[in-house]
Amino acid sequence: MCAAKPHPFFIVVLCMLLDLHIIRQKSQELREENKRFKVFLKPIPTRMVDTYVQELEKKIAASIDCTACGNCCKVLEPPVDDDEVQRLAKLKNINADEFEKEYVGKEANTAIHFLKCQPCIFLQNNSCTIYQDRPASCADYPHLHQPNIKYRWKSLMDNYAMCPIVYNVVEALKEKMDFK
């Protein structure tokens, strides 16, 4: 945490943590603090929290180079729907059945299908080779602009431990809200 307290934008940029190993460690160390933060946010209007998170995400994401990280494409298995399976199969020059057999997993007891490769087969040199055609859940990641962030705490904390954008947004939110 920074000692000085200048303009919030500088706090955000100067104090950013990008090292994935340290972020993973910090997410363990700050587990109890984050539980308290969840309780702290409870009485705060949902829309206000969402707006702060979205503002912080804009600033922080603009300062982070995802091609120097690529972690989400290495460790997550993004959900895909039938249309996306068809599209991705075409890009691989195989038919949808082959693609599904080779690269698609199914979540037990749900209808959710996901790309089961880690790292993703479409990742090369930390960049998505099918960027324009990537699944909607990839385009949406890290989902911070979606509403009701307070009620998506488990997924927020999962992403906090592995995505520098999410980690730094949550830490900046603590600062902004004067959370001790």
Ligand code: SF4
């Ligand atoms: S979205 Fe997060 S995890 Fe994915 S590449 Fe960007 S900083 Fe890394």
Ligand code: SF4
């Ligand atoms: S499809 Fe592209 S954006 Fe999605 S996980 Fe694979 S490499 Fe990453």
